[in-house]
Amino acid sequence: xxxxxxxxxxxxxxxxxxxxxxxxxxxxxxxxxxxxxxxxxxxxxxxxxxxxxxxxxxxxxxxxxxxxxxxxxxxxxxxxxxxxxxxxxxxxxxxxxxxxxxxxxxxxxxxxxxxxxxxxxxxxxxxxxxxxxxxxxxxxxxxxx
Numbered sequence: 285x286x287x288x289x290x291x292x293x294x295x296x297x298x299x300x301x302x303x304x305x306x307x308x309x310x311x312x313x314x315x316x317x318x319x320x321x322x323x324x325x326x327x328x329x330x331x332x333x334x335x336x337x338x339x340x341x342x343x344x345x346x347x348x349x350x351x352x353x354x355x356x357x358x359x360x361x362x363x364x365x366x367x368x369x370x371x372x373x374x375x376x377x378x379x380x381x382x383x384x385x386x387x388x389x390x391x392x393x394x395x396x397x398x399x400x401x402x403x404x405x406x407x408x409x410x411x412x413x414x415x416x417x418x419x420x421x422x423x424x425x426x427x428x429x
Contacts, residue, residue: 287332287414288312292322292349293380294340298369298400302335305402311413319344323352326359338368338382338394339375347389354390363412368396 289306293299294317303313310366314329316322318340325331334353336346346366353359366386368375375382376396395408 286310286312286330289333289335290314290316290322290325290331292316292319292334292336293367294337294342297406301400302405305406309338318342319349322349326353327391331359331362333412334362334364334368335402338366347385350389350391351387363392364390365393365395365412369400370398371396
């Protein structure tokens with residue numbers, strides 16, 4: 285059975301790049317543009333990993349979404365990764381505080397990139413991927429060299 289990754293990213297280009305990095309490695313991906321839709325997915329599908337926007341612009345609080353995922357006994361063990369692509373100056377300034385607060389709420393990782401680098405992204409999150417498909421992710425990396 286393929287593991288499903290929930291990706292909650294507002295910008296379509298970013299969401300597509302992240303999703304493709306998983307699809308080529310055999311993972312199923314569910315994309316959402318907001319936390320309301322993501323909560324419905326969490327309640328209805330078996331999710332193995334959550335990747336979410338750090339600073340959504342279209343409403344919703346990433347902190348509320350982390351709390352929602354971590355307080356529910358059926359979803360609290362799902363690894364939760366916050367992802368920031370091309371952070372603004374303000375986002376960079378606030379990064380330490382956001383990272384600390386997210387960790388206290390149960391977030392497993394905060395990943396920030398100036399531009400999307402698939403290999404760096406995959407290496408960064410590899411330890412949070414379901415073990416049954418780590419080998420296919422590694423094979424994909426070796427095939428791309």
